[in-house]
Amino acid sequence: xxxxxxxxxxxxxxxxxxxxxxxxxxxxxxxxxxxxxxxxxxxxxxxxxxxxxxxxxxxxxxxxxxxxxxxxxxxxxxxxxxxxxxxxxxxxxxxxxxxxxxxxxxxxxxxxxxxxxxxxxxxxxxxxxxxxxxxxxxxxxxxxxxxxxxxxxxxxxxxxxxxxxxxxxxxxxxxxxxxxxxxxxxxxxxxxxxxxxxxxxxxxxxxxxxxxxxxxxxxx
Amino acid sequence: xxxxxxxxxxxxxxxxxxxxxxxxxxxxxxxxxxxxxxxxxxxxxxxxxxxxxxxxxxxxxxxxxxxxxxxxxxxxxxxxxxxxxxxxxxxxxxxxxxxxxxxxxxxxxxxxxxxxxxxxxxxxxxxxxxxxxxxxxxxxxxxxxxxxxxxxxxxxxxxxxxxxxxxxxxxxxxxxxxxxxxxxxxxxxxxxxxxxxxxxxxxxxxxxxxxxxxxxxxxx
Numbered sequence: 001x002x003x004x005x006x007x008x009x010x011x012x013x014x015x016x017x018x019x020x021x022x023x024x025x026x027x028x029x030x031x032x033x034x035x036x037x038x039x040x041x042x043x044x045x046x047x048x049x050x051x052x053x054x055x056x057x058x059x060x061x062x063x064x065x066x067x068x069x070x071x072x073x074x075x076x077x078x079x080x081x082x083x084x085x086x087x088x089x090x091x092x093x094x095x096x097x098x099x100x101x102x103x104x105x106x107x108x109x110x111x112x113x114x115x116x117x118x119x120x121x122x123x124x125x126x127x128x129x130x131x132x133x134x135x136x137x138x139x140x141x142x143x144x145x146x147x148x149x150x151x152x153x154x155x156x157x158x159x160x161x162x163x164x165x166x167x168x169x170x171x172x173x174x175x176x177x178x179x180x181x182x183x184x185x186x187x188x189x190x191x192x193x194x195x196x197x198x199x200x201x202x203x204x205x206x207x208x209x210x211x212x213x214x215x216x217x218x219x220x
Numbered sequence: 221x222x223x224x225x226x227x228x229x230x231x232x233x234x235x236x237x238x239x240x241x242x243x244x245x246x247x248x249x250x251x252x253x254x255x256x257x258x259x260x261x262x263x264x265x266x267x268x269x270x271x272x273x274x275x276x277x278x279x280x281x282x283x284x285x286x287x288x289x290x291x292x293x294x295x296x297x298x299x300x301x302x303x304x305x306x307x308x309x310x311x312x313x314x315x316x317x318x319x320x321x322x323x324x325x326x327x328x329x330x331x332x333x334x335x336x337x338x339x340x341x342x343x344x345x346x347x348x349x350x351x352x353x354x355x356x357x358x359x360x361x362x363x364x365x366x367x368x369x370x371x372x373x374x375x376x377x378x379x380x381x382x383x384x385x386x387x388x389x390x391x392x393x394x395x396x397x398x399x400x401x402x403x404x405x406x407x408x409x410x411x412x413x414x415x416x417x418x419x420x421x422x423x424x425x426x427x428x429x430x431x432x433x434x435x436x437x438x439x440x
Contacts, residue, residue: 177387
């Protein structure tokens with residue numbers, strides 16, 4: 001027999017998933033705008049961010065209501081607890097996309113020609129991390145969540161490459177410092193998006209296994 | 221008559237406050253090391269970060285236990301809910317201090333002479349924001365919390381000044397790009413510390429007034 005709380009938890013999950021869909025869309029928009037040099041496209045991120053912010057308040061409210069009415073225990077409580085945190089991560093992921101839009105707009109306005117290959121590679125991995133962190137949350141699949149933790153290393157490697165290449169570029173071409181700094185900041189934003197997806201994966205592992213793997217706690 | 225839950229809530233608050241004290245200490249250490257060019261001093265931040273990480277897991281556990289046993293409602297529930305979020309913010313503030321230590325160490329290893337005046341000014345404001353956000357939390361003082369939101373603008377102004385000055389410096393002196401990038405990243409870390417203190421202040425306002433002022437919600 002399905003418990004009434006299960007239905008409510010499924011509703012909450014759907015809400016988080018829809019919010020995650022908005023974050024994925026925001027990321028797609030800003031990366032597409034950057035790669036295609038389409039300044040106008042950046043504007044679309046602001047409508048999506050408003051939706052994300054609306055979702056954020058609604059999910060927080062719904063979690064509060066659920067806790068007040070159901071007084072969940074054990075696994076249900078861990079799940080709601082994780083939703084509160086995942087909600088906060090998703091909201092900040094929306095902020096990072098908006099940051100990319102602002103910096104990306106500055107970058108395009110400066111003209112110049114730079115290879116965006118590594119940034120694009122980073123964005124592909126981060127996009128996958130966001131998607132799979134949400135999949136792992138919905139399915140409560142800790143094995144999938146563990147894979148996301150490994151993907152974060154790939155993002156970090158590429159971020160370091162962006163820093164190194166652009167530092168060299170600035171030395172060769174100091175008048176281009178602003179454009180290079182823009183790309184460095186965008187690489188940082190993507191890195192932070194990956195960090196938030198990693199936080200979500202860690203929360204999923206906590207819910208599924210009851211084990212806290214943050215701060216060097218081990219999973220096996 | 222004092223409720224038993226009040227005693228438990230006071231205990232949780234004390235735990236958060238002690239964790240906040242560790243974050244303040246971590247910030248003091250890394251800024252002092254940077255200003256005094258004392259590379260060895262940076263190492264001390266790692267011991268403090270371990271304490272912060274230990275606090276983080278303990279506070280999360282204690283909040284989970286409290287919710288499971290007491291099934292808090294209304295204001296108590298909002299307060300516990302906020303503690304979970306403040307706990308996450310404090311943990312990430314610890315991470316930012318560690319990031320400053322790593323970048324600061326790189327910066328000092330490069331030699332060179334740069335004015336750290338604006339970075340120092342930023343750190344003084346951020347230090348005050350961290351302290352007062354915790355004060356406002358313990359006293360549940362929404363008026364003090366509102367002041368913190370205004371201080372964040374001062375941090376952002378200074379961060380922009382650091383970006384502008386160092387971009388100009390790089391153009392004049394392109395061989396110094398790595399050292400200048402280090403300082404730009406440190407300014408970003410300080411900005412993020414200020415953002416986390418702002419998150420705490422917003423949570424305090426939410427607990428005290430029940431009003432959600434995030435995402436353009438108004439307080440008056």
